[in-house]
Amino acid sequence: MLELYFFHGATCGLKARLAFAEKQLDYDGHAVTRDHLRTEAYRKLNPQGVVPTLIHDGEIILESSVILNYVDDAFDGPPLKIDGPLGTARAWWWMKRADECLPYIGTFTYTVSMRPKILEKTPEELEAYIEGIPRPANRARRRAIIEQGYDSPYFPMAAEGLTRMLSDMESALEKNKWLAGGRYSLADTAMSPLVERLHELAFDGMWENRPGVADWWERIRARPSYDACLADTPNPEGLQHRAAGEKAWPEVREVLPA
Numbered sequence: 592m593l594e595l596y597f598f599h600g601a602t603c604g605l606k607a608r609l610a611f612a613e614k615q616l617d618y619d620g621h622a623v624t625r626d627h628l629r630t631e632a633y634r635k636l637n638p639q640g641v642v643p644t645l646i647h648d649g650e651i652i653l654e655s656s657v658i659l660n661y662v663d664d665a666f667d668g669p670p671l672k673i674d675g676p677l678g679t680a681r682a683w684w685w686m687k688r689a690d691e692c693l694p695y696i697g698t699f700t701y702t703v704s705m706r707p708k709i710l711e712k713t714p715e716e717l718e719a720y721i722e723g724i725p726r727p728a729n730r731a732r733r734r735a736i737i738e739q740g741y742d743s744p745y746f747p748m749a750a751e752g753l754t755r756m757l758s759d760m761e762s763a764l765e766k767n768k769w770l771a772g773g774r775y776s777l778a779d780t781a782m783s784p785l786v787e788r789l790h791e792l793a794f795d796g797m798w799e800n801r802p803g804v805a806d807w808w809e810r811i812r813a814r815p816s817y818d819a820c821l822a823d824t825p826n827p828e829g830l831q832h833r834a835a836g837e838k839a840w841p842e843v844r845e846v847l848p849a
């Protein structure tokens with residue numbers, strides 16, 4: 592039995608769901624709320640209180656990149672790795688990049704779109720919300736973003752990190768059709784949800800001068816896996832992200848490195 596815990600709108604959850612769709616696998620999906628992630632019951636499955644959590648025949652598998660790799664190894668279906676050591680190395684490089692860039696995506700999402708609603712909490716609720724984040728590093732980042740908004744030191748770091756991510760993608764796509772080689776692989780699965788979030792924020796201008804990324808993104812969106820994950824169950828926060836992002840974009844584009 593294959594079970595996946597995720598929430599609609601979770602970048603890492605989408606990563607795992609895209610891999611399942613690419614492998615054409617049936618699974619029991621448990622779409623949970625953010626509040627559920629903080630319960631004792633969920634933390635027994637995933638001590639960090641995050642998604643995704645995969646359970647396969649009773650074994651718990653955590654970390655989205657590990658899950659991608661596991662799903663490809665454990666099940667039949669179209670292979671999502673490129674043969675040979677170079678293909679494997681490139682796929683792992685991109686999966687590592689996706690993990691490194693996730694906090695930058697979180698910083699953009701929370702600064703631009705989530706912060707105003709969170710600031711509606713009472714001081715006590717806000718403190719309980721921030722203190723409820725299990726990992727100290729994540730807690731400190733979220734506190735700075737909520738308290739300082741665009742002035743937190745994390746925003747320029749995210750702007751630089753995501754610009755570099757797109758620039759690295761452009762370089763790879765100048766050489767190969769897909770990120771890790773001549774065909775779609777786990778590298779593309781891992782990076783798609785990050786670009787999806789920038790797209791949800793209406794920050795597509797970040798790749799207006801990157802034709803390789805623009806073309807790759809159109810090809811990602813044309814794949815059946817994209818519709819399988821997003822057509823019937825779009826991110827419920829998608830409209831909010833777009834409205835906030837459209838408003839923020841003129842100022843955000845000014846602080847993006849060239």
Ligand SMILES: N[C@@H](CCC(=O)N[C@@H](CS)C(=O)NCC(=O)O)C(=O)O
Nearest residue numbers: 601602603625641642643654655656
């Ligand atoms: N390194 C972990 C990161 C997981 C993570 O941070 N997930 C986010 C969603 S993308 C989450 O569950 N956040 C909890 C929240 O928003 O409350 C992975 O790749 O699985």
